[in-house]
Amino acid sequence: MNSNNFIKGRGAQQNTPNRFLENSHETRDDFLEFCRLEGEDADKNKTQYIPIFPKTIVNKVNSPDVGMLYSMNPYQGCEHGCIYCYARNTHEFWGYSPGLDFERKILIKKAAPELLEAKLKSKRWEAKTIVLSGNTDCYQPAEKKFGITRACLEIFQKYRHPVGIITKNSLILRDLDILKELAKDRLVGVNVSVTSLSEETRRILEPRTASIKKRLETIRILSENNIPVNAMLAPIIPGINSHEIMNLAKAVSDNGARSFAFTIVRLNGAIGGIFTDWIKKALPDRADKVLHQIEECHGGNLNDSRFGIRSRGEGKIATQIHDLVRLARHTYFKDKSFPKLNHESHLPYKSGQTRLF
Numbered sequence: 001m002n003s004n005n006f007i008k009g010r011g012a013q014q015n016t017p018n019r020f021l022e023n024s025h026e027t028r029d030d031f032l033e034f035c036r037l038e039g040e041d042a043d044k045n046k047t048q049y050i051p052i053f054p055k056t057i058v059n060k061v062n063s064p065d066v067g068m069l070y071s072m073n074p075y076q077g078c079e080h081g082c083i084y085c086y087a088r089n090t091h092e093f094w095g096y097s098p099g100l101d102f103e104r105k106i107l108i109k110k111a112a113p114e115l116l117e118a119k120l121k122s123k124r125w126e127a128k129t130i131v132l133s134g135n136t137d138c139y140q141p142a143e144k145k146f147g148i149t150r151a152c153l154e155i156f157q158k159y160r161h162p163v164g165i166i167t168k169n170s171l172i173l174r175d176l177d178i179l180k181e182l183a184k185d186r187l188v189g190v191n192v193s194v195t196s197l198s199e200e201t202r203r204i205l206e207p208r209t210a211s212i213k214k215r216l217e218t219i220r221i222l223s224e225n226n227i228p229v230n231a232m233l234a235p236i237i238p239g240i241n242s243h244e245i246m247n248l249a250k251a252v253s254d255n256g257a258r259s260f261a262f263t264i265v266r267l268n269g270a271i272g273g274i275f276t277d278w279i280k281k282a283l284p285d286r287a288d289k290v291l292h293q294i295e296e297c298h299g300g301n302l303n304d305s306r307f308g309i310r311s312r313g314e315g316k317i318a319t320q321i322h323d324l325v326r327l328a329r330h331t332y333f334k335d336k337s338f339p340k341l342n343h344e345s346h347l348p349y350k351s352g353q354t355r356l357f
Helices: 030-039 087-095 100-104 112-121 144-145 148-158 170-184 199-205 213-224 243-255 272-284 287-296 315-334
Strands: 048-051 059-061 071-072 103-106 130-132 163-167 188-193 229-238 260-265
Touching: 030 170, 048 144, 059 112, 071 100, 087 272, 100 103, 103 144, 130 148, 144 148, 144 163, 148 170, 163 170, 170 188, 170 213, 213 229, 213 243, 229 243, 243 260, 243 315, 260 315, 272 287, 287 315
Parallel strands: 048 103, 071 130, 130 163, 163 188, 188 229, 229 260
Antiparallel strands: 059 071
């Protein structure tokens, strides 16, 4: 790694221009030189929390290959800083860059619990699993300060409504009390992301996430408390973690995961440029090889937008990955399955209390 120009503790190494804005911000070399001479920081690299006030919180997911019908996100932007994150592009809709802004300008939806409760009480709403973190991690560092995710889980518990969770943060264990109650009625399923067993890889790929040891421990503790866990071995990035598939599958299985899912990385929208800039700074010796192998999985491009194919990839490298995944499932998950959640308990609790008749 070239440490001289690498921003520690962040994934993206630049703020790419927002494609929806007419003007863009540029840090000039003469300004950087001035700051150096004055002994000042040109960029303080601080995280900002910005309240926003949406009118709704539950989103219908129209993509046919995502695996969820509804999602909600207490936070927009994510301090975890995963360099490959597909959600980076959504930060442009809020007027920010998908690069460093995505990690440093976190939008906070304090009204999320109230909006969720109104949705679940609606006469027209029929229970369908709502996934926390369809876009950005609901247990990212901001959750320690604001507690919005916990408040939302309390709403799901109150109305006996099924909820899915996607996270790579061990902070979820703080809410073990609520999760155990939800699990008694098959109302919760957790997806824990584990991208590598190498701490060195984790630190540069996902700089502000929980350690690998913590994530495996999280899977184990959730599983020991009868909370079903699906491991997200995603994304698989050729040349970075593709060689770890069997070891990853064994590790999550040994810790109690009931299933695992995977995707092959695709660098859609602005993420292609952000990732390319990052890998040439973080892994310069491997950069070209990794980029070419990603392109080989997507017909010569860093991205493929075709539903059903975009996250599976095509070609020789993708086929090898799929073969390893099949072998891993047969070897470590042959007699395991992830349970279906309960959609039947919600109706009697629609008013927030049990119906008598």
